[in-house]
Amino acid sequence: xxxxxxxxxxxxxxxxxxxxxxxxxxxxxxxxxxxxxxxxxxxxxxxxxxxxxxxxxxxxxxxxxxxxxxxxxxxxxxxxxxxxxxxxxxxxxxxxxxxxxxxxxxxxxxxxxxxxxxxxxxxxxxxxxxxxxxxxxxxxxxxxxxxxxxxxxxxxxxxxxxxxxxxxxxxxxxxxxxxxxxxxxxxxxxxxxxxxxxxxxxxxxxxxxxxxxxxxxxxxxxxxxxxxxxxxxxxxxxxxxxxxxxxxxxxxxxxxxxxxxxxxxxxxxxxxxxxxxxxxxxxxxxxxxxxxxxxxxxxxxxxxxxxxxxxxxxxxxxxxxxxxxxxxxxxxxxxxxxxxxxxxxxxxxxxxxxxxxxxxxxxxxxxxxxxxxxxxxxxxxxxxxxxxxxxxxxxxxxxxxxxxxxxxxxxxxxxxxxxxxxxxxxxxxxxxxxxxxxxxxxxxxxxxxxxxxxxxxxxxxxxxxxxxxxxxxxxxxxxxxxxxxxxxxx
Numbered sequence: 001x002x003x004x005x006x007x008x009x010x011x012x013x014x015x016x017x018x019x020x021x022x023x024x025x026x027x028x029x030x031x032x033x034x035x036x037x038x039x040x041x042x043x044x045x046x047x048x049x050x051x052x053x054x055x056x057x058x059x060x061x062x063x064x065x066x067x068x069x070x071x072x073x074x075x076x077x078x079x080x081x082x083x084x085x086x087x088x089x090x091x092x093x094x095x096x097x098x099x100x101x102x103x104x105x106x107x108x109x110x111x112x113x114x115x116x117x118x119x120x121x122x123x124x125x126x127x128x129x130x131x132x133x134x135x136x137x138x139x140x141x142x143x144x145x146x147x148x149x150x151x152x153x154x155x156x157x158x159x160x161x162x163x164x165x166x167x168x169x170x171x172x173x174x175x176x177x178x179x180x181x182x183x184x185x186x187x188x189x190x191x192x193x194x195x196x197x198x199x200x201x202x203x204x205x206x207x208x209x210x211x212x213x214x215x216x217x218x219x220x221x222x223x224x225x226x227x228x229x230x231x232x233x234x235x236x237x238x239x240x241x242x243x244x245x246x247x248x249x250x251x252x253x254x255x256x257x258x259x260x261x262x263x264x265x266x267x268x269x270x271x272x273x274x275x276x277x278x279x280x281x282x283x284x285x286x287x288x289x290x291x292x293x294x295x296x297x298x299x300x301x302x303x304x305x306x307x308x309x310x311x312x313x314x315x316x317x318x319x320x321x322x323x324x325x326x327x328x329x330x331x332x333x334x335x336x337x338x339x340x341x342x343x344x345x346x347x348x349x350x351x352x353x354x355x356x357x358x359x360x361x362x363x364x365x366x367x368x369x370x371x372x373x374x375x376x377x378x379x380x381x382x383x384x385x386x387x388x389x390x391x392x393x394x395x396x397x398x399x400x401x402x403x404x405x406x407x408x409x410x411x412x413x414x415x416x417x418x419x420x421x422x423x424x425x426x427x428x429x430x431x432x433x434x435x436x437x438x439x440x441x442x443x444x445x446x447x448x449x450x451x452x453x454x455x456x457x458x459x460x461x462x463x464x465x466x467x468x469x470x471x472x473x474x475x476x477x478x479x480x481x482x483x484x485x486x487x488x489x490x
Contacts, residue, residue, distance in 0.1 A: 023131040039077055046073050049132045066106050072118050072129070073102045086114040112377050118126070131328035134304040138331050143299040147335040147477060149295045149382060150321065157290040158274035162166040162274050164288070165268060167260040174253040178202075181246050183210045185210055188239055191225065192217055207247065210482050214240050261308045266290075274310035295321045297333075301479050305329065314341040316412055319350050327356075345413040348461035359474050362462055378435040392452070396431060398423055400452060416455050423450040 033039065054068050061067070065075075077098065078089040093099040093108035100108075104322075118147045122129075137143045188194060190413060194213050198206045216235055218225075225237045233241075259266055267276040273290035281287060292350045295317045296307045305325040318338065326332060336356055340363040351358040367373050367382070374383060377395055384393040392400040400421040409415045426449045427430055436448055468474050 001061075029101050032097055033101055035097070038080065038353040040103060042077050042080070043073055043102060045133075045136070046076070050149070051129070053128045053134075054121060057124055058286075063274040064106075066103065066109055068117075068121065068261070070102055070104060071114075072122065073107070074099060075114065075118065078101060086111040086118070087113050087412075108336055127328060128323075130306065134302075135330045135463070136303070137302055138329075143298070143302050143304055144332065145331040147295040147337055148299050148304065148325075148333040149294065149477075149480070150318065150336065150338045152317060152341075153375055154276055154278055156278060157267065157270045158291060159270035159273050159290040161289045162226065162466060163268035164290075165256055165260070165266050167257065169263050170253050170256045170260070174250070174257070177246060177249055177253065178290040181243075181250070182238070184243060184246065188214065191235065193237070195300070202475055204250070207243070211240070211243055211247070214243070244253060267326055273312075274312070276312040293317060297321070298324065299333075314339075315344050315347065318342045318347045319412075322350070322354070322356075332356075336479070340365065343462075343465075344418050345455055345458040345461065346412065347411065348458070348465070349414075353459070357468070359468055360465055361469060361478070362466055365424055365466070374440075376434075377431055378450070380454055394423070394431070394450075396429065396434070398425075398429070400450060403451070417457065418453050418455055421452040423487045426450055 001397075008015070051069060053103050056074065058068060074089060078084070078092060081092075083089050083092055089099075090108060090111040091104060113240050134143070138184065153248065155187065185196065185202050185207065188210055189196065192214070194210065194217075196210060198207050211404050214236065218240070221236070223234055223236055226233060259271050263274050267273045267275070267290040270290055275288040275290060276291045276293070277286055278289050278291060293309050293311050293314070295307045295309065295314070296303050305321070305328070307321050307324050308315070309320060320337075335358055336351055337359040338361075340361045343360050343363050347360070348358060362368075364373075364381075372381065373379070380392065383395075383400070384390075384398075386393060390402055400423050402419060403422040404420045406418050406420065408418055426436070427446075429435070432445065432450075435450055436445065441448065467479075
């Protein structure tokens, strides 16, 4: 009876297929997918594209390998449906008939294949593929190619927020290290009688030459280096170890400065990420986090162009965005619509020189409509301007005349001309306390005079832009801009 109990099947066999179960499945997946399904549109769209740049990233394509065209279709369709992980895309290829339709009967690739495709093949030519898509949309009339709505957002990088490297701190420590190296070179010259020929400044080639001389001296005197507790190091060993430590530290600092490039910071776990202030500040302390500044241009609810940069503000991203877009696309937008974060003299000048029209909301547009702004007598906008004599007239009749001109150069290299206006006599003026700002000045208020610094070119550009902003055309453009959906919604 014991043996009979062992042969009893205590668990049902769930793997037995029902009768005729296989015959109920259609052999052609194409029959199940509706004619108006988005997967068909995507497949046809990618087939019309020129993917020469994508195929050029492959040295050889095997016979049983999924074609690069189908891999691109699967990745794009996965992104359309919120599948961003390579493992999620792999699972979808095994279970979803739409992904099976894109595979065209081939076996589903594993997640590592999708990861390699994105990093080794798709990433190098992503810009050209985006340009190919935008050009195709323009050819079939899906986008107008006339007005582009530009906006940006900061996306936090997948990196530790405490792995920051500051360029200013590195350069400061490097200067201190160079001073220590110079002192060590002089010390070694005195201790070991080594004479290096150099002028007032010690360079790295002199340090490497000193290191070589010290090792030659070690070999001549047959000095053995010792390590560990209870062993006394010779002065020569201490000098060589200190010199090697300094050289290693200098190499580290040099690498950090090279990685920073034109940026002020980067993350150790993601060298491409730059530390920025994010909108989401849960601790309310202005904490900096590693992030990317993503700029996108929308036309007819399509993202026609996109760039990723390290700039912490949107102002300096507009010109690189427009240059990149003009270089890759076969058409040129005539109207640039953006918010107040993109306003600057440099951006106005570039758009004007590029034969384009700027519809940029002035940064003071909203505040200029307030009563406090209009009643501020110290603002240049509330003064009368005499163009013939180039002076500003104050409310009480006093004038602000040109006192000088200075040129200011931005970080991007743009040079703007600033005109300085000053009042000749502000004594016994009843409006002085309301007109002159800056209560923290060391100069007493009675000894101070009214001074203004402004750019005539920027004032002209802002005035022309403001006239366009209030037109019916711009009101319609800005209304269309606000109606565009969030491009970063998952």
